[in-house]
Amino acid sequence: MMCIHWCFRETLRNILLSIYANKESVDETLVEIIREPANEEGALDAFVSIVTGPPGPNPVQLMPSISIPVLVLWGDEDPFTPLDGPVGKYFSSLPSKLSNVKLIVLEGVGHCPHDDRPELVHEKLLPWLAETFNF
Known part of the structure; x- marks a missing residue:
């Protein structure tokens, strides 16, 4: 055991x-x-x-219905959902299509940015929160 x-x-x-x-x-x-x-x-x-189980709605179905501000933090070394893959390309295109979406690519970061490089996530997230929600 x-x-x-x-x-x-x-x-x-x-x-x-x-x-x-x-x-x-x-x-x-x-x-x-x-x-x-x-x-x-x-x-x-x-x-x-x-x-x-069933996968549920995908991002292409969900994102157009979201009207609140969205910050997408994406690791440039993500092996599961690479930025040049279909999901990555979709999210990369969103800021030019939806004004409520901002994408920040994090260099040297993998699939789980919040665990992988928490200090870098905070460096990007906290100013965005302050600016977006007037904190």
Whole structure:
């Protein structure tokens, strides 16, 4: 049983290392934050439901109906949804189509900017919030 927990933790760590551009972000705390919910009762059923259930509306369907200000922070090293992929191209085109959308590409950042480079996310997010909502 000990190997299962250790192997899962190491597999999770390796997956995270492939997602995060800032490898220093993948520490024990992050691994545990992501791993811990898997120990909860019903976790497997929830995961299967997420993976096999209907995907729900996609961004192309949703974005035109959103009228509030939207800030999109995108990591330029995102391996799952690269900026030059279909979803990335769609979001890159939005600021010229929708006046409420602003896109900022974060250099040296992977799929999870808020974990990967929180200081860079704050550097972009806080001024945008202040400007947009008069904080």
